[in-house]
Amino acid sequence: MKDVASAAGVALKTVSRVVNGEPGVRPATADRVRAAIDRLGYSRNESARVLRRGRTSTVGLVIEDVADPFYAGLGRAVESVAAAHDCLLLSASSSEDPARERELVRAFCARRVDGLIVVPAGADHSYLRPELDAGTPAVFVDRPPGPGLDVDTVLADNAGGAALATRHLLAHGHRRIAFLGDQPTIFTAARRLHGYRAALGRLYDERLVSMRAPTLDSVREALDRMLALDRPPTALFTGNGRLTVTALRVLAGRPAALVGFDDFELADLLRPAVTVVAQDPARMGRVAAELLFRRLSGDDGPAEHPVLPVALVLRGSGELPP
Amino acid sequence: MKDVASAAGVALKTVSRVVNGEPGVRPATADRVRAAIDRLGYSRNESARVLRRGRTSTVGLVIEDVADPFYAGLGRAVESVAAAHDCLLLSASSSEDPARERELVRAFCARRVDGLIVVPAGADHSYLRPELDAGTPAVFVDRPPGPGLDVDTVLADNAGGAALATRHLLAHGHRRIAFLGDQPTIFTAARRLHGYRAALGRLYDERLVSMRAPTLDSVREALDRMLALDRPPTALFTGNGRLTVTALRVLAGRPAALVGFDDFELADLLRPAVTVVAQDPARMGRVAAELLFRRLSGDDGPAEHPVLPVALVLRGSGELPP
DNA sequence: ACAGTGGTTGACAACGTTGTCCGGCACTGC
DNA sequence: GCAGTGCCGGACAACGTTGTCAACCACTGT
Numbered sequence: 001m002k003d004v005a006s007a008a009g010v011a012l013k014t015v016s017r018v019v020n021g022e023p024g025v026r027p028a029t030a031d032r033v034r035a036a037i038d039r040l041g042y043s044r045n046e047s048a049r050v051l052r053r054g055r056t057s058t059v060g061l062v063i064e065d066v067a068d069p070f071y072a073g074l075g076r077a078v079e080s081v082a083a084a085h086d087c088l089l090l091s092a093s094s095s096e097d098p099a100r101e102r103e104l105v106r107a108f109c110a111r112r113v114d115g116l117i118v119v120p121a122g123a124d125h126s127y128l129r130p131e132l133d134a135g136t137p138a139v140f141v142d143r144p145p146g147p148g149l150d151v152d153t154v155l156a157d158n159a160g161g162a163a164l165a166t167r168h169l170l171a172h173g174h175r176r177i178a179f180l181g182d183q184p185t186i187f188t189a190a191r192r193l194h195g196y197r198a199a200l201g202r203l204y205d206e207r208l209v210s211m212r213a214p215t216l217d218s219v220r221e222a223l224d225r226m227l228a229l230d231r232p233p234t235a236l237f238t239g240n241g242r243l244t245v246t247a248l249r250v251l252a253g254r255p256a257a258l259v260g261f262d263d264f265e266l267a268d269l270l271r272p273a274v275t276v277v278a279q280d281p282a283r284m285g286r287v288a289a290e291l292l293f294r295r296l297s298g299d300d301g302p303a304e305h306p307v308l309p310v311a312l313v314l315r316g317s318g319e320l321p322p
Numbered sequence: 323m324k325d326v327a328s329a330a331g332v333a334l335k336t337v338s339r340v341v342n343g344e345p346g347v348r349p350a351t352a353d354r355v356r357a358a359i360d361r362l363g364y365s366r367n368e369s370a371r372v373l374r375r376g377r378t379s380t381v382g383l384v385i386e387d388v389a390d391p392f393y394a395g396l397g398r399a400v401e402s403v404a405a406a407h408d409c410l411l412l413s414a415s416s417s418e419d420p421a422r423e424r425e426l427v428r429a430f431c432a433r434r435v436d437g438l439i440v441v442p443a444g445a446d447h448s449y450l451r452p453e454l455d456a457g458t459p460a461v462f463v464d465r466p467p468g469p470g471l472d473v474d475t476v477l478a479d480n481a482g483g484a485a486l487a488t489r490h491l492l493a494h495g496h497r498r499i500a501f502l503g504d505q506p507t508i509f510t511a512a513r514r515l516h517g518y519r520a521a522l523g524r525l526y527d528e529r530l531v532s533m534r535a536p537t538l539d540s541v542r543e544a545l546d547r548m549l550a551l552d553r554p555p556t557a558l559f560t561g562n563g564r565l566t567v568t569a570l571r572v573l574a575g576r577p578a579a580l581v582g583f584d585d586f587e588l589a590d591l592l593r594p595a596v597t598v599v600a601q602d603p604a605r606m607g608r609v610a611a612e613l614l615f616r617r618l619s620g621d622d623g624p625a626e627h628p629v630l631p632v633a634l635v636l637r638g639s640g641e642l643p644p
Numbered sequence: 645a646c647a648g649t650g651g652t653t654g655a656c657a658a659c660g661t662t663g664t665c666c667g668g669c670a671c672t673g674c
Numbered sequence: 675g676c677a678g679t680g681c682c683g684g685a686c687a688a689c690g691t692t693g694t695c696a697a698c699c700a701c702t703g704t
Contacts, residue, residue, distance in 0.1 A: 017653090045432070047372040051373055051659050088414060091413055249591060265587070342662085367660050
């Protein structure tokens, strides 16, 4: 900027005024400055600006995996809202590792992001206290923060969706409904198990439940075990998109009564097409981002906890008889 | 930091030394400083640090859409490499809009990213000249920069892959092979058309080619038109993942001889399973990021232009007879 | 002719950090 | 006791920007 100033024969401050579109610069002077800017290929140093002004126009997003379709859709929505507020997005994957999550949040805060959107992996978020107190708002998405921290949190109706799926299978005559969920330490997995169990009532049988990371082997093993029971399951409820796909792969085309939590591309083209409880990741991201930007524009009301609805999408696999 | 210094009863610079792990501080003093840091919840202001040191430990990634599985996989790989270099990733979607692309690059550069990875949407990248001259390296991925700019570029073997797919269908007896490609202004679409055409030789018939954005309507219309020809196509080659999925949806389960460019999840579970020319988006992202970090660590050799191989994955749909 | 006015412009400090350099202190060897 | 030698700690400037405030200029109205 100094160079631009001397090239244009004006003071530093005048260049600053032109760059920021501040009034009080004669058009002729402004043109001279702009010409010098173009000639030198100058671009404002945002770090210095941040240092002076305190706002980075950047928000941080910590999700489990930027390549997972669910989180990618969520991230895209956050990006759109951020763009509408002239903000950029720092995004990173925690890989379901609490230490990494914390490290990322720390790195984001050191870069002075204006706000944070977090899909938490860990169960303790007390490390966020100083940042929150310092005025960096955070919004949790998909999963709540650990105990002792009351911040904005956007969740889906996990238990309700699971109950919906389970009742749907019950309504189609199934009495032995298996549940494949992710590890119970994951909030959504636990909530969905809860909804499933509540809907089943006394039909609940823990032998029909498996809560493990969604690998091909773990799913195969669980299904083999269940199918070998005296009274094997006649239907399957899978607890997230990854598990649904993995289960379909293990079933290898054998049609089975199945409802999955989370929609996924091509669910409609499989045969039978797959009935799912659909969340709307884009909406979730949008709601969270809008909440964050409301906080950034000064709203300091009590923490909000919106719960987004889910929808049962009938496609065939969930309507098969026992 | 000033507060920490006075809280610990030391000078500013001593705190700086502790924070940066510089030698020359007595352990007892360092402990006192660290205690003060914890007590005050202090975290270093990265903007100020950047201002002083010149490096942000942040790289920028401009892709077409962070939610597209192909680019999401690419982005994830870039993130991994960046993380290995203790860098964060600013990522954004250009939505195939040259103006937006340029705006994003500008915003990234203003924030003084250490380097850029760009999947270009536009055809003119002369606006990058000042940044490159200023020492911000850029790597282009998936598509080359506009003319007049010779920078590192990582491409896939688009023409080769298209030829491979086309010859595969030819080898299975097809003589009328249709091609659905994206808009010809998109580099990869043009290259794939080129490979398809070269492989067909005199069998090429422009009535069997459609190059349009992959909407349901445009694909339906193109297929209807082609199937109404005197000598309709007996096989279909789709020019990217989105088109493949859209075409499958239009075909609605009617089996058709089909090879798609780009692999996609569940391609193996459809019936017939879908034969594809698979790129490796993760590898592409990794190669690009590694190239970028080599530049960042001082390698200023001539621009490199690696071309990544593609692989034909036989699954059934490409082996159907006419 | 002169104070008053409004529109431009510029000098300077400050943001929080790090690099440079210098001062003080304890300890060593004479 | 005294210079020499490390080691530790601190003062200060600088990075590039913006907010504050004051100075300047050309008019205007009296």
